[in-house]
Amino acid sequence: MPHGRMESGFSERVDHLFKTFREDIRSVIERDPAARNGFEVFFLYSGVHAVMWHRIAHWFYCRHMKFIARLISQFSRFLTGVEIHPAAKIGKGLFIDHGMGVVIGETAEVGDNCTIYQGVTLGGTGKECGKRHPTIGDNVMIGSGAKVLGPFCVGSNSKIAAGAVVLSEVPSDSTAVGVPARIVSMGGERVYDLDQVKIPDPVAQQITALSLKVDELKAELERLKNENNTGGTAGTSEGEQ
Secondary structure, three states: OHHHHHHHHHHHHHHHHHHHHHHHHHHHHHHHOOEEEEOHHHOOOOOHHHHHHHHHHHHHOOOOHHHHHHHHHHHHHHHHOOOOOOOEEEEEOOEEEOOOOOOOOOOOEEEEEEEOOOOOOOOOOOOOOOOOOOOOOOOOOOOOEEEEEEEEEEOOEEEEEOOOOOOOEEOOOEEEOOOEEEEEEEOOOOOOOOOOOOOOOOHHHHHHHHHHHHHHHHHHHHHHHHHHHHOOOOOHHHOOO
């Protein structure tokens, strides 16, 4: 390959990398109300640093320089508290908020414009080879401390609540809540409000439904008792006559 063409190809890859960095910074400004400007985000946000270091490590990994890739990955982990395997595929605009404790496994894939909060794990469930980590669609929000474990898909525009443990596929435009996670339909509307608190709790809903049923049974039992007492009183009165 001519020397000029090599330089041109390298320059294009560098330009693409810096364009991706700018998109990552822009995504933080759009989604984090505490972010005041791009300068602050670039220098002070550990989640942004982790994503940037990963993109560099991933470049080396894809060119079979795996030791250098892992070295960069571990250096990034030391600096940011975020561990992303250099083989993981990360889309544009990923926002890792606060970042500490986030783990993204080797065969994980994350789509565009996703938001991941602290303590999230995109992990596997065993020692099998091949695809063993989740695939996350576009515009997905994963709440603090959530664990997504296994080689399945989380559909685009979905939300995983804080502390949820997701062990099976999550359809698009839906919400996963609880341990193990259950799906709560969002009516096909796009999830983009980033609210980790105002999410339906299916366990609480079931308990409420059971409480209502118990109240109904108590009322029915009380009615039957009253009917029995009324019938017994009437029978006694007839016997006395």
